[in-house]
Amino acid sequence: MKILEMKDATGELASYAEQVLSEPVVVTDHGKPVMALMPIENADLETVTLSTDPRFIALIERSRALYKPGTGIPIEEIRRKYGLERKPRAKSAPKLARGKRSN
Numbered sequence: 001m002k003i004l005e006m007k008d009a010t011g012e013l014a015s016y017a018e019q020v021l022s023e024p025v026v027v028t029d030h031g032k033p034v035m036a037l038m039p040i041e042n043a044d045l046e047t048v049t050l051s052t053d054p055r056f057i058a059l060i061e062r063s064r065a066l067y068k069p070g071t072g073i074p075i076e077e078i079r080r081k082y083g084l085e086r087k088p089r090a091k092s093a094p095k096l097a098r099g100k101r102s103n
Contacts, residue, residue: 001026006034 002025008026019025024038040048050056055103
């Protein structure tokens, strides 16, 4: 991990973006960490935006605090109430024995 004091962070953002591919870069202000630059893996822009939004995080935390196991409505009941059918699972293709071909 590279530590970079904010007053020394005078390079172009692109150069720091290249550095994070090999190691995270922590930016400090008078020795106190204020941000970290690190690559984002397996996430789209919406996921990143929501996961850093304090209002969204508070909403999720309130929902988790209110949820009590066993108090929800079973999905089967929702399907019956709204006339929704379960989507049939796609059948997998039959497996062929090694060395044999299908005509």
